[in-house]
Amino acid sequence: xxxxxxxxxxxxxxxxxxxxxxxxxxxxxxxxxxxxxxxxxxxxxxxxxxxxxxxxxxxxxxxxxxxxxxxxxxxxxxxxxxxxxxxxxxxxxxxxxxxxxxxxxxxxxxxxxxxxxxxxxxxxxxxxxxxxxxxxxxxxxxxxxxxxxxxxxxxxxxxxxxxxxxxxxxxxxxxxxxxxxxxxxxxxxxxxxxxxxxxxxxxxxxxxxxxxxxxxxxxxxxxxxxxxxxxxxxxxxxx
Numbered sequence: 001x002x003x004x005x006x007x008x009x010x011x012x013x014x015x016x017x018x019x020x021x022x023x024x025x026x027x028x029x030x031x032x033x034x035x036x037x038x039x040x041x042x043x044x045x046x047x048x049x050x051x052x053x054x055x056x057x058x059x060x061x062x063x064x065x066x067x068x069x070x071x072x073x074x075x076x077x078x079x080x081x082x083x084x085x086x087x088x089x090x091x092x093x094x095x096x097x098x099x100x101x102x103x104x105x106x107x108x109x110x111x112x113x114x115x116x117x118x119x120x121x122x123x124x125x126x127x128x129x130x131x132x133x134x135x136x137x138x139x140x141x142x143x144x145x146x147x148x149x150x151x152x153x154x155x156x157x158x159x160x161x162x163x164x165x166x167x168x169x170x171x172x173x174x175x176x177x178x179x180x181x182x183x184x185x186x187x188x189x190x191x192x193x194x195x196x197x198x199x200x201x202x203x204x205x206x207x208x209x210x211x212x213x214x215x216x217x218x219x220x221x222x223x224x225x226x227x228x229x230x231x232x233x234x235x236x237x238x239x
Contacts, residue, residue: 027085027107027155029207034103034214035088042222045235047091053080054087054099059143062099066146081136084108090222094233102221103214104140104152107205108133110167111160130156130170137174141194148187148228151221152196153213155205162202171200183213185220 035048056074059081063072085105092098110129133154144150160167171180175198178184184195199205199213225234 026205026207027105027210030210030214031085031088031103031105033207033211034218037215038102038218038222041219045231046222047093047234049089049091051087051089051099053082054139054143055080056139058099059139062097063143063146081139083136083140088218090225090234092229092233093235099143100225100234101140101144102151102225103218105210105214106133106136106152106154108154108156109158110156111158111162111202129158130167130174134174137196141196144194145191147224148191149185149221149224150187150194150196151185151217153183153217154196154198154200155210156198156200157202157204159202161200168200171198174198183216185217186224 031050035050038046038048055077056079057077060072060074063070083104083106085103085107087099087101088103088105090100090102092100108129137152140152141150144152156171159165161171168180172178175184176193176195178193178195178198180198180200183197184193185197187194197213197217
């Protein structure tokens with residue numbers, strides 16, 4: 001189902017600013033390569049599904065069986081979370097209601113003072129791309145409370161993330177004070193630290209760089225689900 005043409009079709013109508021569009025295209029390239037790698041690595045053992053968005057109502061419905069005594073609520077039937085790279089999942093052949101994410105990816109650009117300085121313009125206050133990331137991060141962390149992994153990765157670039165910038169500590173806070181530019185897939189401290197992975201620097205990320213990181217997260221996530229639910233939970237057989 002999920003191949004290069006399909007993913008390209010899913011992403012083609014995204015509206016983003018000019019500078020970010022180049023980087024998001026690099027994210028798309030990396031995601032396409034991850035899909036191709038997984039289809040070869042796990043041939044006929046998994047069915048990949050790429051979702052552009054995740055409705056809050058669907059997230060709540062998936063959480064309720066795991067947390068029956070917890071209040072869960074959203075206000076609109078249409079509210080959703082839409083990460084830049086979408087949500088890559090594997091399909092269960094035994095439970096059509098269960099979403100098994102193996103890769104949730106975002107890319108954020110923040111900082112224009114380097115280009116403004118070249119143009120002789122005064123500096124502006126640092127941007128808020130990171131603050132906008134927070135809502136999705138909380139939502140995805142919550143839905144993955146039922147698992148022992150958090151296959152989330154965000155690539156950030158721009159002069160606001162240069163070495164020594166105080167903005168990096170905002171990212172570290174979102175990473176639950178984990179190290180940046182390091183992959184955290186499996187939860188730590190009995191699940192209380194479901195950090196995710198945050199790769200941030202001043203320079204743009206290339207598709208090849210993102211592919212290596214995303215492939216590692218997605219591949220190990222598939223193996224996690226195989227270990228927890230058994231492989232036949234996804235193939236429909238024990239072969």
